[in-house]
Amino acid sequence: MVTMSIGEELLEERRRRRRAGDPRLTPQDREILRRVVSGDLMEEFQAALDATSAADPLVGGGDIDDA
Amino acid sequence: MIVIDEYLAVRVLRADWPEGLPDDDLGLPASRHWRLLQALHNPRGGQLSQLLAELSPGGRDSIRRPHPEVVAIVDPRPLLDDAAAIAARFGTSGLLIAETLAAGLANGEELWFGTDRNIGGLVERAAPELGISIRVV
Numbered sequence: 001m002v003t004m005s006i007g008e009e010l011l012e013e014r015r016r017r018r019r020a021g022d023p024r025l026t027p028q029d030r031e032i033l034r035r036v037v038s039g040d041l042m043e044e045f046q047a048a049l050d051a052t053s054a055a056d057p058l059v060g061g062g063d064i065d066d067a
Numbered sequence: 068m069i070v071i072d073e074y075l076a077v078r079v080l081r082a083d084w085p086e087g088l089p090d091d092d093l094g095l096p097a098s099r100h101w102r103l104l105q106a107l108h109n110p111r112g113g114q115l116s117q118l119l120a121e122l123s124p125g126g127r128d129s130i131r132r133p134h135p136e137v138v139a140i141v142d143p144r145p146l147l148d149d150a151a152a153i154a155a156r157f158g159t160s161g162l163l164i165a166e167t168l169a170a171g172l173a174n175g176e177e178l179w180f181g182t183d184r185n186i187g188g189l190v191e192r193a194a195p196e197l198g199i200s201i202r203v204v
Contacts, residue, residue: 014136015090017136017137018079018090018092018093018136018137019082019084019090020082020137021079021080021081021082021083021137022080022081022082022129022133022134022137023134024123024125024126024128024129024134025080025081025082025123025125025126025129026123026125026126028121028123028126029081029122029123029125029126029129030081030082030083032118032119032121032122032126033077033078033080033081033122033126034081034083035118036077036115036118036119037073037074037077037078037181038074038078038083038181041114041115041118042182044113044114044115045106045115046182046184046185048102048105048106048111048115049073049102049103049106049185051111052101052102052105052106052109053102053161053163057160057161058160058161058162059098059101059102059161059162059163060161060163061154061159061160061161061162061163061164
């Protein structure tokens with residue numbers, strides 16, 4: 001039988017919570033966000049990120065290609 | 068702490084842990100959180116805005132204030148001096164680039180991205196000179 005120290009148990013619990021994601025998300029939220037970051041809306045999402053950099057010189061430094 | 072981009076932050080929030088991403092605390096640079104928040108709060112029309120508007124209140128909160136045990140927002144204040152030095156060295160005034168590189172330098176000399184399209188040319192050029200490895204998962 002493998003025994004874990006208290007420290008190891010705490011680390012394992014922390015790892016489990018990290019991997020479980022944010023509990024505030026509903027299944028529908030998870031599906032929406034899946035489409036945004038790895039589905040059909042990925043292009044549009046990247047365009048939105050790039051647009052923020054392009055529109056805000058403090059963030060993007062005025063160089064669209066590099067931001 | 069592992070420094071990640073917007074894509075990986077959202078994936079981890081929805082419990083989609085990317086294969087190859089080490090099991091460690093995750094940090095999203097503040098300026099990258101800012102870009103994520105802009106997508107949420109500043110709809111530009113199109114399907115993305117429509118869908119983000121359909122997030123539940125809890126779903127919106129998870130983006131607005133990510134649970135720190137899942138994704139922490141990296142405090143930019145201790146990084147600003149290094150970020151300014153990096154910006155000057157590589158000829159940019161963009162906080163996103165400089166802060167991301169400074170965060171990577173201070174946290175294991177690695178930066179993790181969810182897609183190579185989100186790296187940016189200057190980060191790609193500057194990272195090796197600073198000894199920072201770029202990982203895409």
